[in-house]
Amino acid sequence: MLKRCKFIVHYVSKFNVFEQVRYASQILPQFSAEKYNVKRKNFSNVQAADVSYFQSILGNDRVLTDRDEVLPFNIDWIRNCRGQSQVVLKPKTTQEVSEILAYCNKKRLAVCPQGGNTGLVGGSVPVYDEIVINLMLMDKIITLDEISGALVCEAGCVLENLDNYVRGHNLIMPLDLGAKGSCQIGGNVSTNAGGLRLLRYGNLHGSVLGLEAVKADGTVIDCLRSLKKDNTGYHLKHLFIGSEGTLGIVTKVAIHCPVLPKAATLGFFGIKNFENILELYKSAKSSLGEILSAFEMADNLAITQTVKNLNLPNPISDYPFYALVETHGSNEVHDGEKLSNFLNKEMESGLIMDGTVTSDPAKMQTIWNLRESIAASSLVGGYVFKYDVSIPQKHYYDIVPMLKQRLGDKASAVFGYGHIGDGNIHINISVPQYTKEVVSLIEPFIFEEVSKLKGSISAEHGIGFRKPQFIHYSKEPSALGLMRDLKQLMDPNGILNPYKVLPETN
Amino acid sequence: MLKRCKFIVHYVSKFNVFEQVRYASQILPQFSAEKYNVKRKNFSNVQAADVSYFQSILGNDRVLTDRDEVLPFNIDWIRNCRGQSQVVLKPKTTQEVSEILAYCNKKRLAVCPQGGNTGLVGGSVPVYDEIVINLMLMDKIITLDEISGALVCEAGCVLENLDNYVRGHNLIMPLDLGAKGSCQIGGNVSTNAGGLRLLRYGNLHGSVLGLEAVKADGTVIDCLRSLKKDNTGYHLKHLFIGSEGTLGIVTKVAIHCPVLPKAATLGFFGIKNFENILELYKSAKSSLGEILSAFEMADNLAITQTVKNLNLPNPISDYPFYALVETHGSNEVHDGEKLSNFLNKEMESGLIMDGTVTSDPAKMQTIWNLRESIAASSLVGGYVFKYDVSIPQKHYYDIVPMLKQRLGDKASAVFGYGHIGDGNIHINISVPQYTKEVVSLIEPFIFEEVSKLKGSISAEHGIGFRKPQFIHYSKEPSALGLMRDLKQLMDPNGILNPYKVLPETN
Incomplete structure (x- = not known):
């Protein structure tokens, strides 16, 4: 069943399956405040005068107050949390974010910063009536330095759009996750998103070169350098990476994009038990070395339930465990040789019971789709x-x-x-x-x-x-x-x- | 002149040449406070009772007050700065660091944290009479997880010692710098040291998994997790990475060590002008891809002066510019092929005028030694x-x-x-x-x-x-x-x- 084709992979969105599932059930979730018994903090309530002020900055179109329009911004992706916000603001510039925050801070109005609202711990939706500040309209790419790989863009850019853009310049984004079709780079940075490429390209604390953020009082903190090395004082950007919008709102990001690999290959293997998964990982690290770009595992139920619930194909039979091994490299022949050696060795040793290996973009897509649909299924x-x-x-x-x-x-x-x-x-x-x-x-x-x-x-x-x-x-x-x-x-x-x-x- | 041998490289200390130069001139530098016209801040002066207190914690041996013994701790490596400290403390535990700081904070006694004292901006020596807290005795390796590559150690471990240790376990330290024989990992982290491997293995904000640090008031901040992913609240460790000992003293470090490359090769090339250096870099990124581990440049004078002042050999003739290109990979044959293709292409294109390529550890050492001695020469x-x-x-x-x-x-x-x-x-x-x-x-x-x-x-x-x-x-x-x-x-x-x-x- 082992086979290999010869193409460079281009991922496409796997998020459509999430969307299908998300809207499968339209019963509104319970309010988070009731469900989790949360007491409202002593913030001001939004008044008509506040809405007027926001309209004076943003215009009427970018201040949502209609209940139906506001509703989706109150509910998280897994429909576990539901806030009670009555106002959604859609700034287009850092200056607008700054003015909104300065005002809210003065008036003691609570806010909920929001990107693509794909978070899984209820961080991106309000709990009570916090004003939602959604960054979706701050979606401009500012610069791309093709020599260094430094991309500078606004926080509301959707990760997949950025990835498609930099691929056109022979680069890729250093992170990839199932929600890439909806999540925004500002949200990725604010939550220190990890995802599927971390093993190879490292975490965001390493990849983010600089950022711009707005503090609660409206002060704009400009650390938007796009240099790989900059040791001038405290490394302030890290305060905003992973603090989930509680210390400031990220408005612009400079990030290092690695070179687009010329060759990519994906293997999907059936494994006898977890001990063998671990042995296989050790072997892959040693045999595949610098081209190993992902090593994922799933147990039998994770795969069979996804196959069943979403009617997806499983390219191999039923096994107790599955491993997905991806390589990214610069030389297709060398990469193929490394992977073949690895496979031959581990088929023989018995660590791999059966599997499929492919470089065909469509087939790789099918396998990744199965892996990335587990969460939604x-x-x-x-x-x-x-x-x-x-x-x-x-x-x-x-x-x-x-x-x-x-x-x-x-x-x-x-x-x-x-x-x-x-x-x-x-x-x-x-x-x-x-x-x-x-x-x-x-x-x-x-x-x-x-x-x-x-x-x-x-x-x-x-x-x-x-x-x-x-x-x-x-x-x-x-x-x-x-x-x-x-x-x-x-x-x-x-x-x-x-x-x-x-x-x-x- | 192109040649290649077949061995895995093991770096050895290049710091001995620095030491030779350092002690070439024994005239004492001027006091920094006078040279740069600095006014003393309103700290307390160290009293006999303070020294007695420190002795009560550390014992007499680890409290230096003899003028000659204290002198080297007052002078920086490039002999540009000279402080006037009268006391050097050598704690052995985090608890001792905590007690020292709590006391100094209460008494308004200024301190200067010090690692290997190899910094180049005068950050590691006192300016006036700050008490030097040198971490050299906190040099224990605590744990090494061979599967994940997580090394946990005390801050005073010398970088080269750590590198030698992890090489014994098929790993390398993710950073390398000329001062590796003297600099300490705590100082590396506190100054966010970059160095020669950053291109390949990323920066310390990406590699440091966790750390322990002591705040000015003696509070121990324990963020010593050794996990690759940990998104539980603010990423506090980054406050201490690169803040040069002004926000706390790093006492323990958990760091990710990449797999020791099975093959390493080094090329040293003569180049016509800077534009060609840049073109060669672009070509190397594309041809060598994931095995490119260093791309260094030096102009003619940097090399010829080093050759002359330190009587070192230059393996190639005189050229306007030089490029040093290193690869780290998991397959010697593949790496050799990639480098050969790159060389053939760029010798033909004329970007490389002449050069030498080697995998012989001794020859690689000679070339690296030349590159790393530029600073000292x-x-x-x-x-x-x-x-x-x-x-x-x-x-x-x-x-x-x-x-x-x-x-x-x-x-x-x-x-x-x-x-x-x-x-x-x-x-x-x-x-x-x-x-x-x-x-x-x-x-x-x-x-x-x-x-x-x-x-x-x-x-x-x-x-x-x-x-x-x-x-x-x-x-x-x-x-x-x-x-x-x-x-x-x-x-x-x-x-x-x-x-x-x-x-x-x-």
């Missing part, structure tokens, strides 16, 4: 708890059988999949319906176990609205104290994305 | 002004002829060399002696020109003591304001490395 029917944790690799999969045993028949499905190269596993737990009993079985159990294994309770999704009460499993009290100090320093009125990231002090 | 005789700037690549070399013209016969030598892949050029200006007239010709002219070209006035050396007054050429007022706010938040008494990084407010 679990949204079909019932309620799904989604966890995203990092665990040192040797204990990577331990938590899945542990949860299966604990939940027994209370869960209709428990499965795991993720980026094994980064120690990052996504765990989905499907239940017939959301009940407090099930919640209490899962949480804080899962976080306690991850903490015992020296893992992170949020590998790439962030803390957002859903996890502040669990942050102490991954952050020491002194670090939490410093986080609070930073928040107080940069947003003393707490208007930026309240109820998120920082736990309440009781 | 210029210290022989007279006085040398050293600048380290980033400039977008197309204008990378512009500044050198500009300075030559401006200085005329007032300079005995002006030359440039550096990491072209990172847009980072080092400029050395040798003069018979340091005079205010020469200074006024160079500064702020060089910074103004770099700023006009949208460069950074300090690419990798940092701001330290020597550049705060020029930081505004690279940092906007709002960013400088945020820097001051952070300093005030984290070190309200300003005891940590005073007179450094932040410009004085007048």
Whole structure:
């Protein structure tokens, strides 16, 4: 079943499948404030005069107040959280963002910064009536330096559009994720998005060359240098990378784009057990070396449920585990040779039970589509708890059988999949319906176990609205104290994305 | 003259040549406070009771007060700066660092954190009588995870020792610099050191997985996770990466080590002009792709002066420019083929006039030694002004002829060399002696020109003591304001490395 074709891959959006699922159920979710019993903080209420002021800056078209128009901005992608905002603002310039924030800060009006609203921890939608500041209209590409690979653009640019643009200049974006067709680079930066290429191209703290952000009081912090090396004082941009819009709103980004690989190949393999997945990863690191660009795993249920729920093809038969191994390189012949050697060796050793290898863009697309649809497939029917944790690799999969045993028949499905190269596993737990009993079985159990294994309770999704009460499993009290100090320093009125990231002090 | 041998390279220390030069002149440098007309800040003076307190924590052996013993800790590597400290402390544990800082903070005693003291901007030595806290005894390796490549160690570990250690486990350190035989990982992290491998393995903001640091008040901030992905709240470690010991003292580091390349090759080429260097870089990026690990350049004078002053061999003849191209890969045959194709193409095109290519560790060592000795060679005789700037690549070399013209016969030598892949050029200006007239010709002219070209006035050396007054050429007022706010938040008494990084407010 092993085969290989000869083309350079061009990814296309895999987000359409998410959209299908997203709108499959149109029953409105419960308000987050009620569902999670949150007390409104002491912010001002939006008045007609405030709306008039926003209209004076943005014009009427870019200030949404109609209930139906505002609704989608209140609901998160997995339809778990629902805010009660009555106003959505769509600035087109940094200056407008600055004026909006200066005003809101003065008036003690809370705001919720929003990009593509594809987050999974409720960070991108309001909880109460925070004013939504959506960056979608700040979508201009500013410059691209083809020699250095430095792209400078506005925060509202959709990741996939950027990727398509830089591909035209022989470059690629250093990050790729399932939501690429909707997520925005400003949101990616604000949440320190990880995704599928991290193993090869590193994280955003390494790739972001510079940025511009607006502080709560409207001050524009201009760190928009596009140099690879700049050691002039504190590295302020990192304050905004991954702080989920609670310290400022990212308005422009300079990012390093690697060279577009001339050759790409994808293998999809059936594996006997998790131990063999780990052995295969070690072998791939050694045999494929610098061309290894992704090493993903999924257990049997993750794949079979996706195949069934979304009616997608599985290119190989049924196996206990699956591994997806991708290479990006500059020489098709060399890459093919490396991959063949790896395959021959590991078919012979038995680590790979069966598999398919392809360089045909359409076939690669089919395999990636299967992998990237796992997240969405679990949204079909019932309620799904989604966890995203990092665990040192040797204990990577331990938590899945542990949860299966604990939940027994209370869960209709428990499965795991993720980026094994980064120690990052996504765990989905499907239940017939959301009940407090099930919640209490899962949480804080899962976080306690991850903490015992020296893992992170949020590998790439962030803390957002859903996890502040669990942050102490991954952050020491002194670090939490410093986080609070930073928040107080940069947003003393707490208007930026309240109820998120920082736990309440009781 | 093209030749190739077949071995895996193992770097050895190139720092011995620095040491030779360093001690060539034993005349004591002028006190920094006098030379640069600095006013002492309102800190307490160290009393006998303070020394007794430090002895009670560290014992007598680890509290140096003898003038001769303290002297080397007061003078920087290029013998440009000299402090007046009377006490050097050598803690062995984080707890000791914490106790020392808590005490100094309470007593308003200023401190100067110090690693290997190899910095080039006077950041690692005191200006007045700051107490030196040297981390050299915190040199333990804590853990190494061979699957993930995560190394956890104390801050005082010497970079070269770490590199040797992880090579024993089939890994390498993600950074390499000329001072590797003396510099410490804590100092590397605190100064966000760049160096020779940045092109391939990225910067420390990307490679550092976690760290532990002590704030001015003695609070230990524990962010020592060793996971590749951890999105649990603010990414605090970045506050300490590159803030040059002014926000806290780094005590432990977790860092990602890439796989040791199975094959390494080095080419050293003669090039006609700078335009061709740039063309060659573009060609190397395309032909060598993922195996390109370093692309360095030096002009004629940089090489000929080093050859002459240090009596080193130049493996090729005299050319206007030189390029050093290194590959790191997992397959010797493939890498050799890629490099051969690149060479054949560019010898034919004329971009490469002549050159040598080798995989023999000893021969690679000779070439790297020549490249890495440039910095030290210029210290022989007279006085040398050293600048380290980033400039977008197309204008990378512009500044050198500009300075030559401006200085005329007032300079005995002006030359440039550096990491072209990172847009980072080092400029050395040798003069018979340091005079205010020469200074006024160079500064702020060089910074103004770099700023006009949208460069950074300090690419990798940092701001330290020597550049705060020029930081505004690279940092906007709002960013400088945020820097001051952070300093005030984290070190309200300003005891940590005073007179450094932040410009004085007048």
